[in-house]
Amino acid sequence: MLxxxxxxxxxxxxxFAPLRPLPGGRYVSGWYRDGAIALYVSRGLGVSVLPVRMGVVPEISYFEWFLNSA
Known part of the structure; x- marks a missing residue:
């Protein structure tokens, strides 16, 4: 899931991210494989509530899916 x-x-x-966006909870960035479905949360590019971004590298995520036609 993306x-x-x-x-x-x-x-x-x-x-460690002391301020976490609501309602994301503990899902801040990266891969999470807690349940049956893997989850990827992107860090994105901009800012939200505060006009600052410190210690968090902006990210554009790129994924490719290949269908197996065999």
Whole structure:
């Protein structure tokens, strides 16, 4: 499953995002494989509530799907 971006929390201190977007909960950025379906959450490019982005590298995610026709 692909999810919308969360800005990676916008502020990250040593890999920890103290401010997390609601209602994303613990899903801040990257791959999550907790359940039956893998989930990817992008960090996106911009900012949200605060006009700053520190410690979080902007990201454009690119995925390719290949269908097996055999």
């Amino acid at each position: 999810s919308g971006h969360t800005h990676g929390g916008q502020l990250s201190l040593f890999g």
